[in-house]
Amino acid sequence: MIQTKNNLKPQDVVILLKIIALGDKSWFHHTIAKELGISQSEVSQSLNRSKYAGLIDGERKKVNKLAFTEFLLHGVSYVFPQQPGAMVRGIATAHSAAPLNKIIVATEKYVWPYAKGSDRGQAVEPLYSSVVEATKKDTELYELLTLVDAIRVGKIREKELAKKELEKRILDA
Structure with a gap:
């Protein structure tokens, strides 16, 4: 069993x-x-x-x-793997959001689907359904989650940059 x-x-x-x-x-x-x-x-x-x-x-x-x-x-x-989906309106995540969007310039955008979002990109399902609302009030949580999403959906470069930033933010905190 x-x-x-x-x-x-x-x-x-x-x-x-x-x-x-x-x-x-x-x-x-x-x-x-x-x-x-x-x-x-x-x-x-x-x-x-x-x-x-x-x-x-x-x-x-x-x-x-x-x-x-x-x-x-x-x-x-x-x-918790994730493959980017269809083009939707939403909130930027992974390398399309802070802090990685300051380092990485990419043509494709990834977003958490959200009708009131201001970005358009490929859908990435958030780890939990309430994440979008919760991160509106917590920038630190938002950035940590976007870094995790970069590990979940990114290419090698995005993943490595996200890993370094996550290590710094978690272990040095």
Whole structure:
């Protein structure tokens, strides 16, 4: 029998990135839930999965930055792969958004589908459906998620630049 209750889900990455984006600010399950548009019970279950995977400490408060960075750099593109889709209106992501859009000039644009978005590009499904709304209020989380998307959908150059920037932002924080 295959056990699946402890397998990571995409929202686990989003929640851990949100904790990192908060830095030294104190947080509670209900505040994370509200800011991300995820139920409080799902946040709790997510933190349990992350604890099981060794990505957060036993108290479920402090991200194991080394392990989480290792997972993002080498595993996220295999566990949560994404292929760019049809041209849609949305919010820029991957190399089309900050911080990589300051370094990379590309003809193709990637966006999270969003009817009120101001960009047009190939659709990239966000890690979790509430990400677009959540990132409107949190620039740090937005940039972390766009870097993760660059690893998920980018070519070699984009992936390498995103990996270096993620390492710097997570491990040096």
